[in-house]
Amino acid sequence: MVAFENPHPHPPAPPHPSLDHLGLPFFDDAHRQLAPTLAAWSAEQTVDESDDRAACREWVRRLGTAGWLRYCVPATHGGALPRLDSRALVLLRETLAFHSPLADFAFAMQGLGSGAITLAGTPAQQAAHLPAVARGEQIAAFALSEPDAGSDVAALRTRAQAVPGGWQLDGTKTWISNGGLADFYVTFAKTDPEAGARGISAFIVPAGQPGLDSSAHIALMAPHPLATLRLSTCHLPDTALLGPLHGGFKLAMQTLDIFRASVAAAALGMARRALAEAVRYARQRRMFGQTLADFQLTQVRLGEMSALIESAALLTYRAAWMRDSAPPDQPLPRAYTAAAAMAKMTATENAQRVIDMALQMHGGQGVRIGQKVESLYRDIRALRIYEGATEVQLLILGKAVLNS
Template sequence: MVAFEHPHPHGALAPTAHLELPFFDDAHRALANGLVAWAREQHVDESDDRAACKEWVQRLGAAGWLRYCVPEAHGGALPALDSRALVILRETLAYHSPLADFAFAMQGLGSGAITLAGTPAQRAHHLPAVASGDQIAAFALSEPEAGSDVAAMALRATPTASGWTLNGQKTWISNGGMADFYVVFAKTEPDAGARGISAFIVNADAPGLDSSAHIQVMAPHPLATLTFMDCHVGSDALVGSVNGGFKLAMQTLDIFRASVAAAALGMARRAFAEAVAHAKTRKMFGQTLADFQLTQAKLGEMSALIDASAMLTYRAAWMRDRSSANGAGTPAYTAAAASAKLTATENAQRVIDMALQMFGGRGVQVGQPIEHLYRDIRSLRIYEGASEVQLLILGKQALR
């Protein structure tokens, strides 16, 4: 599939229509306008997901969009990571190409721990290169037996005279096998659960790191299992404090959780635009598909699902930005982000499914935008906190 090859003038993402809400300011609207204009001009052959991701990183870096993944002090566009800017970027990119969204998001997620807790040397070495697209970042948290239960991780980091030695595995690692560096979370106190985890920067060429086991998934994305066999890193590889890694991982995910909702929202908007365009032009029984009340009702339901997702997504990003010094990590923000992530991903799945049904046989034809979206959306209900985890967060919050 070549990204951006099926534009519909009457279904194109309106640059600022949904940004007139009070959650956003003029700088956010200007960002959206510029990004939409740029995105419409991009054409990337995505038949090879790894090659395409590298190209997207280069293009996003050259155009300055990756500068929103790091703070201004290290080549970024804004003084601090801005959740609303991340939401706009991911929603718009996902509308045009879910793989472009993936490439953008991983630069932010992969470097987020360094932004939050890195040493001056770590930040200087990695963040400007992430912002320019010269380095590809990755976030290595999940393991074969530790997905939703992060504290169950088994990757062990043992101290040595000159640093640390890592032994174990990570899996489902985005950008695995093509990243320049990984922020890796490992047990430094095996019996301490979540309180015994530390974070380390591991360069892709570190001896003892094998990232060759690529994982094939239904919507092609670069994923791999990482195997660490006596992989040595220096003492300067530690990010933040010893045994402070769990909190750091959660803080990083906290920043980007609302942006996952935004990616789902972008995909839902694209499916809706495709469905509207199809309904207006598809001839059936002497009229168009759009003339049937059943079609109108389905489009109405899709529109309402998208609006509900948008409100929760924008609210969560606004809450984090409004008081980022003390808002992120608070129960109110955590619940808002969980509500947004749950609703936007589940609603997007429903919207895309309804759009596919409207297309009939063409909806399942490989290479069609709807078929592509149908495969792309599914993983968003799992990664960075499965829907069931978000439900537990919201349920516990209600019981408080």
């Protein structure tokens, strides 16, 4: 895969923004202890990200060694908390994204890639993967999207046919995060092609399985390890089935529900970093006998950026709190789906605006390769698309309003 070169190392991260938001009633004492500890750890980490695949492996290793990946699995399998906690995930992703969007990516994919195993895995499947994910010894991936099935999951064409002793998978998956890097892929395929969404099942596909080709890497404007997976006569044992037969669509949606608010948090972290970079630059850049910060127009712009960030933050924290407050043994309420959609849409769209304003404030320096605001400008764009594009979130919200 071709990676963007970074001849100019990023400047040291500015102090993490105020953690005053931890005083909001959405959080409890465990969350208030988590965020500052992670912020201090993150500020000390320096990883060469010129090779995104090598960097992702290194981030997984560091996050696992430091114990942060333990928040991706429940305590029964080496996790930090009794169950997956959305508020912890939000704080972790916000803080990591402030420091390095690639570190956030590495963390998030460990959770998303193993989330379905946490929710529906057999004891043997959970024991084989979850502790290793928490230690950073296995890299996880979530293989749902296809060339003609992105937002329309029911349209996927990858086929899983029952054969003596197991299953045979054939088809193509694309835009797969950690593709070519993962140790296993939670893969969704049609087990009943005529049943639409009700005919999808999930399978755990080991990276070295014959019939799986993950060599087609995808280069992005902001380097992340992605690939297209090709499954051709890929045989799996009966034990590879994850969750109930034909229960894959529901399992995929349940997994995405856990992590949707955390996508908003990643955008929030990038926006906070952009604001910090803008403030630092405005204070030091001199022009016409004063600093850029002395101009009223600069102050107005910084105020607008702050308001956009804090409005998105409230929606993000609310959505995470709503999920954590729901009974663990019952379906999530409809109100949560709308709240998560609102948070994801608002945080990613607002972050795009904030980062654009920060880059504009930097002038010519803002578009120079190696400047933090330049890389943030590329990093944020994908968040408005993956795990439900903005337009999909708007459809969810529109239907929620009509049904209220």
